Amino acid sequence: MKTYGALPNQLGNRERDLHYCLNRLHNMKTALLLSGGMDSLSIAWWMRPEIAITVDYGQLPATAEKFAAAAVCAHLGIEHHIVEIDCRALGSGDMAGSAASEHAPASDWWPYRNQMLITFAVMKALALGAQKLLIGTVRSDGLHLDGTPGFVGAISKLVSMQEGGIVVEAPAIGLSTEELIATGRVPREFLAWAHSCHKANVPCGDCRGCNKYFSVLRAIDADLA
Secondary structure, rough: OOOOOOOOOOOOHHHHHHHHHHHHHHHOOOEEOOOOOHHHHOOOOOOOOEEEEEEOOOOOOOOHHHHHHHHHHHHHHEEEEEOOOOOOOHHHHHHOOOOOOOOOOOOOOOOHHHHHHHHHHHHHHHOOOOOOEEEOOHHHHHHHHHHHHHHHHHHHHHHHHHOOOOOOEEEOOOOOOHHHHOOOOOOOHHHHHOOOOOOOOOOOOHHHHHHHHHHHHHHHHHHHO
């Protein structure tokens, strides 16, 4: 780990803060919340974080998501960690295998899901020495309030004000999935590892996740034609 030399005693608080920031920036370790879906997989290819964290929180497709995430990390040489904690009793909708909540904007909505996943991920990231957590939010996730820029800014501020000072960033929040793939130069064949189904470990073919997956592939293939 590189440092910027010993700090002279005569320097003031401002210089000390700058010295600290330079060391922190140079040695910053980045983690990615990797679900194994198309968006977070594309972030992994694009950003190449040192660490990836996959959370099994009791969602129905957890086994396939973990398999997809592990394959991606092995291919890219990313250190992979899995956090397992069963929260299905607190969930609702497609991923929990139960009726959607009356508050749900879509059938796949799980109450406070992104807040929950980010919390679990930063807890693990802190123990691994990471200073930044990337999440795979894209523009279309704005259908849910926890997929908006306002939410990402608020959760990052909440997390970073606590011990460890981890920041949360969504580098593709202003992009569609197709734009993310193009910006990150993600190979078409790399997307085959993604598991996007919300209902099962074998793609059901009719949930919002499967429909998005096939729609994105059709759009990419049309661009390549």
